[in-house]
Amino acid sequence: MNSNRGVRRPGLDELRLLAKVARMYHEKGIRQPRIATELNLSQARVSRMLRQAVDVGIVRTVVTMPSGVHSDLEDELQGRYGLRDAVVVDTLGVGEDVLSALGSGAAAYLDMTLTGGHLVGISSWSETLLSAVDRMPRKSVPVVDKVVQIVGGLGDAAVQMQATRLTARFAELTGGMPVYLPAPGLVGTPAVRRAMMNDVSVRDVLGTWGQLTDALVGIGSLEPSPLLQRSGNAVAEADQDELRRLGAVGDVCFRFFDEEGKLVRSTFDQRVIGVTAKELLAVPRRIGVAGGDRKYSAIRAALLGGWVNILITDLAMAQRLLDAA
Template sequence: MNANRAVRQPGLDELRLLAKVARMYHEKGIRQPQIAAELNLSQARVSRMLKQAVDVGIVHTVVTMPSGVHSDLEDELQGRYGLRDAVVVDTLGVGDDVLPALGSGAAAYLDMTLTGGHVVGISSWSETLISAVDRMPRKSVPVVDKVVQIVGGLGDAAVQMQATRLTARFAELTGGMPVYLPAPGLVGTPAVRRAMMNDVSVRDVLGTWGQLTDALVGIGSLEPSPLLQRSGNAVAEADQDELRRLGAVGDVCFRFFDEEGRLVRSTFDQRVIGVTAKELLAVPRRIGVAGGERKYSAIRAAMLGGWVNILITDLAMAHRLLEQ
């Protein structure tokens, strides 16, 4: 209906017929062809009358949110932060450990939105992503072409198994071919990084980053997670001090940013073997899965800087992000 055009008010007899048609359709569940036959009307006229019943206020549409569904908050997050999509996971009653709920929410979202032909980049160091992949159902047909590691994974042997398993398991569940990055996530000097980036096996992986349709990433705070600490790739205290002085509040794939989401240029950034900021920001769907109180500044900055354009987070975090 054109908002600038006044709705013609029908007479009483016409209103009675509109109300009758509306009740038959909405209350009694009678289909339009049957209504048309019973009232000796054309089906096209019945369709027009149902629309008119809405226009004149006989029928009001009310959407009632099921328990645990927060579409209103998701819409607000999209509008406030310019997101492509948002998923708010109900975490009422789960306490401080929101990771299992976030994993389930991310698994369900990926199951619904991976529909075929995707090239997915996946960050190695995220307990939330591990939780999500552990909960994903296996697809009956392939929906992903490649699953590409976008941050180096070599570190402590036990945790390296987790990084490899994350990429391999995601590929197995979605029917994609796994592509591993045979390099550490962090090296000692920029010169070592340059040498490793020129290795033929690493260059082959780098060539796939420009093909990514999706990036599945965690959002880190400045203090490393327990998984990252165990990995041998944790940010050293001296590096944390430098990043803190430069205003860093969080990272995606070891690329640290300030509270407005701007890349923090540091010596640390020159030692990372992984997707660059420019490459990541060029990926059409950048799916960030993160929650928990300590991640607030990092999550907010990641959205402001466009590091993620799809956010999967918990209910308390969604409220807090919208309060500011």
């Protein structure tokens, strides 16, 4: 709404004419040339009068949100959690409905915001990221320079191939060059991790992580989904027990954090082959795609810890995050 301070207040007769012109244009849809002809005014004066009608408050702009658009909640999320951006999507139910809606919302957001020269890091496993990439349109010109895998595959060999497929497909759609991490996401001991991190092929990939402009990640809860358990991609029960004892509630790129978003120091963390917390937090745009009631604690902690600064989530989750004390 425009402020009326400092605007000369027209007399009553002038106000009547301003209101008449404003109604003809805004309510009746009459074009300016015809208004000028009917009222014996110049078209330039009609244009000035329409602007003046706004200045004095006769015409006020009201933005009405279309169904399914939640800009008010997105603004509140940004303010409450210090986010760069937020996207809230409608869902029809739970499970596959949430996954589908998040995938569509993320695909649309990436399509609009990847505009050229990006170096994108992408985590190796996330149902929501797979859903998003499956729904992304192919860009007619390259908008990404490189798509870099930032965590090794986790689980059996068949599941680890999902990491390669995710990276390859995203690169294909955006015109970027895929850069794969030739290593598992989790190894048996910290010593094995150190040895693998010193391998030349792994080191070459590590060298790109400090140059990332964007990181596209899922947000995981400590308790794996049934799909992850069936796939063999879940964290082992012994590791879950250790992480739970240390207060972990969720993870981004297998870096687990507590309910305040602080990194949990664990033997599990020392066995992960992937981007470190420090490296991830240095990426300018950290886009987290996650929703569903099961992930509330993990998502809220990820926001509190700054693990993501752009959130794409569902309506119920957005409202719950805003209701939190």
